[in-house]
Amino acid sequence: MARLQPTPEIHDVVVIGSGAGGGTVAHVLTGLGVQVTLLEAGPMLDPYRDFKEHQWPYDVDHRGANEDGSRYLNARSRSYFSTTSGGWELEGEPYTVGDGSEFQWFRSRVIGGRTNHYGRMSFRFSDYDFKPYDRDGLGTNWPIGYDDIAPYYDKAETLIGVTGSHEGIRSAPDGVFQDPPAPKAHELLIKAASERLGIPCIPNRRAILTRPLNGRPACHYCGQCGRGCRAASNYSSSQVQIFPALETGRLRILDQAMAREIVTDGNGKVTDVIYMDKRTRQERRLQCRVLVLAASACESARILLNSKTSEFPNGVANSSGVVGRFLMDTVGFGLSARVPSLEGLPRYNSDGAGGAHLYMPWWGWERQQRLGFPRGYHIEIGGGYGMPGIGSFARVARESGYGAGLKAQARREYGTSISFQGRGEMIPNNFTYCEIDPDTVDRWGIPVLRFHFKWSDYERDQARHMAETFRALIDTMGGVARGPSTRDASGISVGGSIIHEVGTARMGSNSRTSVLNGFCQTHDVDNLFVCDGASFVGNPDKNPTLTINALAWRASEYMAEEMQRGNL
Amino acid sequence: MDQVSQVSRRQVLKQLALAITAAGSGAFNLEAARVVHALAGEERQAGGYALKGLTQHEFATVSRLAELIVPADEGGGSGVDAGAPEFIDLLCSQNDELADIYRGGLAWIDATMRRRDGTRFVDAPAARQTALLDALVSAERAGRAQTAGDLGPGVAFFNWIRRMTVDAYYTSPIGIADVRYQGNAVLTGFEVPPEAVDFINRRIEEM
Numbered sequence: 041m042a043r044l045q046p047t048p049e050i051h052d053v054v055v056i057g058s059g060a061g062g063g064t065v066a067h068v069l070t071g072l073g074v075q076v077t078l079l080e081a082g083p084m085l086d087p088y089r090d091f092k093e094h095q096w097p098y099d100v101d102h103r104g105a106n107e108d109g110s111r112y113l114n115a116r117s118r119s120y121f122s123t124t125s126g127g128w129e130l131e132g133e134p135y136t137v138g139d140g141s142e143f144q145w146f147r148s149r150v151i152g153g154r155t156n157h158y159g160r161m162s163f164r165f166s167d168y169d170f171k172p173y174d175r176d177g178l179g180t181n182w183p184i185g186y187d188d189i190a191p192y193y194d195k196a197e198t199l200i201g202v203t204g205s206h207e208g209i210r211s212a213p214d215g216v217f218q219d220p221p222a223p224k225a226h227e228l229l230i231k232a233a234s235e236r237l238g239i240p241c242i243p244n245r246r247a248i249l250t251r252p253l254n255g256r257p258a259c260h261y262c263g264q265c266g267r268g269c270r271a272a273s274n275y276s277s278s279q280v281q282i283f284p285a286l287e288t289g290r291l292r293i294l295d296q297a298m299a300r301e302i303v304t305d306g307n308g309k310v311t312d313v314i315y316m317d318k319r320t321r322q323e324r325r326l327q328c329r330v331l332v333l334a335a336s337a338c339e340s341a342r343i344l345l346n347s348k349t350s351e352f353p354n355g356v357a358n359s360s361g362v363v364g365r366f367l368m369d370t371v372g373f374g375l376s377a378r379v380p381s382l383e384g385l386p387r388y389n390s391d392g393a394g395g396a397h398l399y400m401p402w403w404g405w406e407r408q409q410r411l412g413f414p415r416g417y418h419i420e421i422g423g424g425y426g427m428p429g430i431g432s433f434a435r436v437a438r439e440s441g442y443g444a445g446l447k448a449q450a451r452r453e454y455g456t457s458i459s460f461q462g463r464g465e466m467i468p469n470n471f472t473y474c475e476i477d478p479d480t481v482d483r484w485g486i487p488v489l490r491f492h493f494k495w496s497d498y499e500r501d502q503a504r505h506m507a508e509t510f511r512a513l514i515d516t517m518g519g520v521a522r523g524p525s526t527r528d529a530s531g532i533s534v535g536g537s538i539i540h541e542v543g544t545a546r547m548g549s550n551s552r553t554s555v556l557n558g559f560c561q562t563h564d565v566d567n568l569f570v571c572d573g574a575s576f577v578g579n580p581d582k583n584p585t586l587t588i589n590a591l592a593w594r595a596s597e598y599m600a601e602e603m604q605r606g607n608l
Numbered sequence: 609m610d611q612v613s614q615v616s617r618r619q620v621l622k623q624l625a626l627a628i629t630a631a632g633s634g635a636f637n638l639e640a641a642r643v644v645h646a647l648a649g650e651e652r653q654a655g656g657y658a659l660k661g662l663t664q665h666e667f668a669t670v671s672r673l674a675e676l677i678v679p680a681d682e683g684g685g686s687g688v689d690a691g692a693p694e695f696i697d698l699l700c701s702q703n704d705e706l707a708d709i710y711r712g713g714l715a716w717i718d719a720t721m722r723r724r725d726g727t728r729f730v731d732a733p734a735a736r737q738t739a740l741l742d743a744l745v746s747a748e749r750a751g752r753a754q755t756a757g758d759l760g761p762g763v764a765f766f767n768w769i770r771r772m773t774v775d776a777y778y779t780s781p782i783g784i785a786d787v788r789y790q791g792n793a794v795l796t797g798f799e800v801p802p803e804a805v806d807f808i809n810r811r812i813e814e815m
């Protein structure tokens with residue numbers, strides 16, 4: 041007989057999403073003895089089957105151009121080697137962009153989400169990052185400070201393993217670090233140029249092990265972190281948090297489960313979550329004691345906004361009207377250059393711990409007034425002898441024509457390119473937000489998000505400063521700059537394209553102007569938490585993942601205590 | 609060898625390569641992967657390659673162009689040796705937009721060659737073939753005003769085939785060996801060789 045009633049079981053904690061936030065919640069709560077049920081909109085992950093680590097481009101006939109050759113015709117097509125499930129476009133799951141806006145949204149539908157492939161940059165916020173309004177009158181202060189979160193940065197770094205060095209730089213607080221790997225050869229040249237200009241260039245802080253940790257081996261330096269690491273030598277929530285949580289016997293995973301809406305009881309409590317089972321295309325319902333959204337900042341906002349009840353006509357936990365507002369991405373600007381003085385460098389294996397071993401933290405916080413723009417940025421660097429792939433020699437081919445000269449130029453110039461990527465802080469503004477598109481649903485019948493995005497002069501001025509800085513660095517090295525790598529007139533990145541979207545259910549002490557309290561608990565609904573980047577009040581130039589880990593960890597401990605006390 | 613055992617032999621070798629990867633020994637992968645790749649080459653040399661998207665004549669024209677774009681020299685083989693024609697044929701069979709680019713471009717090349725020399729591209733002497741490519745490169749360098757003339761479509765197509773031939777070459781074992789990429793290995797530690805550090809230190813002194 042068909043079952044028409046909701047399943048009678050009441051789940052203690054249901055978590056929606058399995059990335060940095062959901063993975064941390066699942067790991068911490070199961071560790072504290074709590075039963076957790078995790079919903080993931082994509083499939084289960086099998087690193088051995090799914091990660092393309094160590095494959096050569098010639099192991100596949102399409103060499104990485106994708107089976108349909110889409111890399112050649114669609115700039116947003118997926119990257120074959122470094123995406124398990126997801127990308128800039130998801131079949132059947134569109135989003136829309138408002139008139140006059142540009143926005144890109146990268147989504148991963150798989151256990152571990154975007155942590156399977158992300159850059160592993162792991163930067164603590166500075167003390168001043170939590171009080172931006174006090175500093176320059178822009179944005180809003182967080183309801184918590186550095187001291188509140190510091191113990192959770194410690195816990196997160198201790199669990200996931202982060203390399204770094206103790207520098208005592210205020211913009212980039214030191215943490216619990218493993219020894220960093222040695223700088224790559226081209227990075228030594230960049231460091232010398234950087235220091236000549238008075239810019240600190242220090243060991244990068246990345247969630248990649250240089251020593252074994254909790255049964256995870258140290259990095260084997262293949263440089264392919266972006267493809268996912270079968271050995272789990274870098275952090276992914278799938279391998280470092282969710283798989284261990286499964287071993288406790290207290291975590292149940294429902295994969296291919298796409299959350300649609302939250303049901304409340306009319307007295308300010310969540311009772312159920314409704315989701316679509318993607319395998320059967322059937323609607324299902326789970327009863328829960330506590331619900332945690334960690335579906336990614338924008339996806340969590342979408343679920344809240346799609347949950348309209350008589351109690352919450354604008355969406356559950358949205359009495360403030362702030363859900364979806366104050367969306368932020370990171371300011372991105374990149375410049376690459378050819379550095380002729382690197383020609384003839386004795387060839388070596390520069391793969392290392394995939395990506396840069398050094399970086400430049402923000403250095404201008406004391407003379408902000410004189411710079412002409414608020415807030416700061418850090419600089420990520422690129423270079424070395426990367427594994428050749430689709431497009432690696434496209435410029436050489438164009439410049440050289442064809443024939444013997446083409447091959448000679450490729451040999452001469454391989455490994456002589458470097459790049460600088462600025463990653464800066466955006467000030468939240470009233471023109472940048474997401475909302476439900478009234479006219480469009482996805483293939484699961486769920487109304488989709490519509491994005492609006494605007495940079496202001498604060499960000500454009502910052503991007504110009506990045507351009508000046510990068511040109512000065514390139515000039516110092518005797519390099520030849522290649523022009524902005526991004527599309528907008530001033531070279532600033534397209535909103536969302538840095539994949540640091542946060543802020544859509546911000547925390548605050550005032551329930552009229554914020555959605556969450558400092559423990560990521562919604563002001564309106566006690567048993568509802570949002571543990572992804574949605575809680576961010578600002579988006580400093582510190583890539584968000586480590587702070588998502590720390591905030592989710594803190595929220596989870598609070599949640600377990602409140603459950604213990606009978607408050608949830 | 610029948611087709612089934614050919615496939616299974618490939619599978620076995622791929623499994624072997626993966627197993628060696630998993631075992632984490634040193635320079636595991638390059639040799640194993642080259643064996644796998646060589647099998648695809650055997651198929652081609654035996655004349656058993658079945659065209660997927662292009663006609664025999666189109667494939668022959670792509671092959672000649674691939675040889676001219678990336679010629680064999682002392683540092684490595686040619687675009688044909690690297691499998692560029694098969695790569696292009698495969699993607700044309702999977703993508704209608706690319707197929708149209710190639711069919712149209714190759715037909716343009718032949719029509720232009722006929723107008724210039726009265727022959728198809730593949731039948732022309734090498735010097736006449738390179739004369740056409742040189743004209744395309746010159747037109748490209750001269751910029752838009754020039755290419756808007758009768759060479760415009762050829763410049764656009766040559767860009768496509770050059771880009772994809774170069775991709776096929778540098779993503780093949782011979783192209784990777786040509787630029788002496790040393791990575792995709794399993795190491796117990798990361799270090800920069802002292803001679804590379806010395807080289808950089810000299811550059812810093814000159815900076």
